[in-house]
Amino acid sequence: MTTTDIKWWQKAVVYQVYPRSFQDSNGDGIGDLKGIENRLDYIQELGADVIWLNPIYQSPDKDNGYDISDYDAINPDFGTMADFDSLLAAAHARGIKIVMDLVVNHSSDQHQWFIESRSGKDNPKRDFYIWRDPIDGHEPNNWSSFFSGSAWKYDEASGQYYLHLFVDGQPDLNWENEELREQVYQMMNRWVDKGIDGFRMDVISMISKPDGLPDAPLPEGNTYAIPVSLTANGPRVHDYLKEMRQKVLDNGDLMTVGETSGVDIENARKYAGVDGSELNMVFQFEHMGLDDNDNPALGKWNNQPVSLLKLKENLSKWQTELEGNSWNSLYWDNHDQPRIVSRFGNDSSEYRVVSAKMLATLLHFMQGTPYIYQGEELGMTNAYNLGWDDFDDVEIINGRDFVVNREKLADDATMLDYVHYKGRDNARTPMHWTAGPNAGFTTGQPWLKLNDNFPEINVEESLADPNSVFHHYQKLIRFRHEMPIITTGHYELLDPNDDQVYAYKRIGDEEELLIINNFTAEPVQRNYDFPANADLLISNYHDDQGTKLRPYESKVYHYHP
Incomplete structure (x- = not known):
């Protein structure tokens, strides 16, 4: 690659905003769009070029917005479409682009499509979702939901099961249905016409299910098996993304990144190939799984640090094997991962700042587009003060039930230790703006308990300290631009x-x-x-x-x- 070949999104730095936890503007304890707009100057001062917004669409919030009931409406918790239009205009006025989260592997069970699909086997939208008859009175296969338990929900009225790879309120869409695909593309184009700058595509590698929906390999002693090897990189996923490119993505100079669970090098080169036929880049998760438990039944739940040798080997593989073929996404933190300084660094008072800076330096000098998750630039840590009554995340709640109550794989204290190390709510605690009440996040009651170290770790303190983690990130971003x-x-x-x-x-x-x-x-x-x-x-x-x-x-x- 030469300097003349560089695309804007290859030099860009992305700042991820989890709206519910970023900034509340009306005192209801939930972050909102006006709050984000009020903090655009901060993101601009950091130097980020793009904001990736986690879902802001209408949703019953069974999985914090990843269960969408209306793709064309704003969740009232976050504001109105007028608020979004104002945010988009204000960001663009500052030279900041907005990338939206696209969740089209599944919808909410309260989406009109599913309401119609569920109404009867003869409904025209029945085939918008994946319905199957019972086999010998049981589920159609042994697939597990990623949030524990069966991936199938029985519908008494029709006598069939529907597939939900995530919570049962998130039925999987049937991408085999051409009309469904066309409806998705039309929806995407409405957002493109509104002026957004791209899409981050949630679990996009799972939209093509394997022919026949076969059983997955079953870990010893388990009733259900998480079917990543079968549901990721399915037989027609690349065809669908090429079609999406033709129907939507070529309609603007858009940035596209796919969350591609189960991706390997070969498929990454297809998803994000230099020919531009599908996406610009992918999120791969191999480095995020290096500290998973040795017991496959426990999966991600663990409290053991990552091996540096494994980390070096993995990151280096992606750096070298994608070079010249496709493009990397560079990230440590996001809404689904714990805080990196607590995970791969050292969050003690003595070493938190230097280890947070070290991790940032390591990542930001690699080839790829860096993503910074809100608070990462402050060196925010895991929230060890949260207990079982404080957690909101369905993965944590279901994980505890599976590990402690059903499978007896660990006791409650051990599982809490695992959650404090790997749980998603570590990243979802509200943003620390000041050392004042509720960290300046809200004048009301925060929707999720604050990390209790906000008096020491916050934006106000970081901006005032020239040696803060924030200013280190600011320098790294400037180097990438220059x-x-x-x-x-x-x-x-x-x-x-x-x-x-x-x-x-x-x-x-x-x-x-x-x-x-x-x-x-x-x-x-x-x-x-x-x-x-x-x-x-x-x-x-x-x-x-x-x-x-x-x-x-x-x-x-x-x-x-």
């Missing part, structure tokens, strides 16, 4: 068997970057080969001690070899 080598340079991993330091190079035609990251709380010695007159571009310490790396030290050298 230095083409970060976009175009070749990636080269150094010392793959070093289990303490993650070091790599970015290599351009006439310049190089050396990125060094100590992943431990211990001082270590490392000597890398680079010119003596190299410039120290950025560091998370105030001085450079050469070959000595202090705890979680991170530094980047720029030089001409």
Whole structure:
């Protein structure tokens, strides 16, 4: 890739906003669109180019907005369509683009399509969803919902089951139905016509189900099996996305990113190929699963830190094998992941700031489009003060029931420890704006309990401190905008068997970057080969001690070899 080939979204930095937890403007304890608009200057000061909005559509909120009952209406909790239009105009006035979450693997069971589909087998919209007869009085197959239990819900009126890979209020859409696909494309075009700048596509790799819906491999002792290997990258998914490209995505200079559970390199090259026939980039999850439990029955629920060797191997694989073929998304945090400084860093008072900066540096000098989840730029941590009565997330609630009550895989205290390490509500606690009441998020009662460390970790404190995590992210964003080598340079991993330091190079035609990251709380010695007159571009310490790396030290050298 040369500098003339760079697309706008390849140099962009995306800031993810979880509307419910970002900023409340009316005192009801729920973040809203006016609140986001009121904080656009903050996002602009950070330097982000794009806002990815989690779902703001009409929804009964069985899965915090990912169960949509009307794709063309705004959830009243967040405001009105006029509020959205105002937000879009205000963002565009600041040079910030808006990317919407697109959730079309499933809808809400309260969507008009499903209401009609459920009304009878002869209804024209019956085939908009996936209905099957019982087999020997049981579910059509052994698939599990991703939120525990069967992926099938029995409908007494019709005597059939419908498929829901997530909660039972999220019936899966049947993409085999051409009319359903056309309805989805028309809806997308209405948002494009409104002026939005792209789509983040939720679990888009699952829209094509395998022929015959066969049983999934069943872990020993389990009744149901999570069918990722069968439902991801299905037989017609690439055909559907090519059709979507022709019907919708070519109607504007849009940014598109697919959440592609179960994706491998081969499919990533198809989803986000340089030919531009499908999407711009994908989210892959391999590095997010490296700290899953060794017991497959427990899945993600674990409290053991990631192996640096595994992390290096995985991130390097995606850097090298997508180069020249497709495009990476770079992320640590999002609404479905715990806080990265608590997970891969060290959230103690001594090392939180330096380890948060180290993790940011490691990621932001790689090739790809970086995503920053709200509060990540402050070094926000997991919320250890939340107990069982405080959690809102359906995955946590169902996970506890499965692990503790049904399968007896862990006791309550151990499961709580797992949730404090891996639970999604760690990222969904409200944004910390000030050290004042409710962290400046709301004048009312927050919808989810605040992390109790907001008096020390908040925007007001971060903006005032030139050495804060915020200002480190600000510098990283500026480098990406100003230095083409970060976009175009070749990636080269150094010392793959070093289990303490993650070091790599970015290599351009006439310049190089050396990125060094100590992943431990211990001082270590490392000597890398680079010119003596190299410039120290950025560091998370105030001085450079050469070959000595202090705890979680991170530094980047720029030089001409």
